[in-house]
């Protein structure tokens with residue numbers, strides 16, 4: 001930002017020095033004055049003025065100025081913002097977002113994941129046996145793909161899914177926001193859970209770049225790469241129950257929420273969007289102001305909450321039980337589930353009971369698996385899609401301390 005201010009200041013000085021043309025005839029005609037009129041259509045733009053001056057005197061533009069002018073390509077005042085659809089898989093197990101990679105663009109449907117920081121894709125670098133219907137990034141078909149020599153990555157997720165591979169730099173476009181040298185992590189191997197997930201072509205990590213797994217030199221997330229070009233260094237998640245939602249970059253679309261946005265500071269020291277949940281309520285019972293730490297994680301399907309909170313919730317559900325063979329709390333699919341309320345500061349956000357009936361565990365739909373489960377062993381709560389889809393969420397990195405915003409919708 002300072003660089004462009006300097007350019008503007010410099011341009012203003014240079015523009016001022018060249019206001020009178022040096023080529024005017026030098027005849028002695030006494031004095032004359034030319035009243036100046038303001039050009040109503042003139043938009044002040046430092047780099048453009050400076051560039052004009054260089055061109056006027058036949059000088060070539062310094063590289064930085066040429067690059068600046070290239071990025072503006074006529075958009076003198078607009079910076080950037082974009083919007084990308086988030087389509088749910090069955091049971092909202094995850095939401096997939098089309099991402100264009102390479103030249104010409106190859107479209108892959110990625111799982112936007114605020115709980116990790118690698119952008120990785122199924123690729124032609126992996127064995128065909130690991131690919132069951134997914135789209136594959138083919139760097140050999142992208143004129144802008146450049147291999148990052150000796151770079152590798154590997155990552156394991158909360159559900160023990162795993163992937164690893166090599167790295168290219170290429171153009172990546174998400175919802176109209178583009179970066180021309182994004183680290184695209186091409187998978188050479190993935191776990192069976194990814195192979196069987198036919199619609200998921202990879203992940204787009206939007207946690208903090210400090211937990212990106214590329215070695216020997218860590219790479220930046222897509223958001224960190226584009227943040228300085230966005231109208232505002234933030235992105236928003238508007239996920240929905242059993243229907244498509246939207247990720248926006250660089251803009252808060254006021255039509256997508258009601259009332260006020262409540263902000264809370266984020267502790268990003270572990271690389272996550274970690275914040276304090278101020279408490280919880282079950283159905284119409286009194287709100288319990290016992291705070292706990294949790295991460296906002298669009299890449300986790302369920303809500304993993306403190307064991308005591310989960311126990312108190314399912315105590316209100318007739319026939320609910322902890323079934324370790326299923327890996328968590330189950331209940332009769334016909335159960336009438338109470339709503340769940342979580343607090344952010346003084347604000348309260350309610351998850352309808354219906355959202356907490358995640359999916360049947362048996363073919364006849366008798367027993368269902370809960371959307372709220374215990375975070376035992378994780379070390380913090382995970383506010384996954386079950387909770388996030390009931391709010392409009394702002395992931396705001398525009399200030400020194402990042403923050404999360406929540407609003408009703």
Ligand SMILES: CNCc1ccc(Oc2cccnc2)o1
Pocket residue numbers: 094111113115116157158159161193194197200203299300
């Ligand atoms: C559903 N298993 C495969 C799979 C798709 C996306 C991911 O990634 C995850 C899993 C858990 C938490 N965060 C990201 O794994």
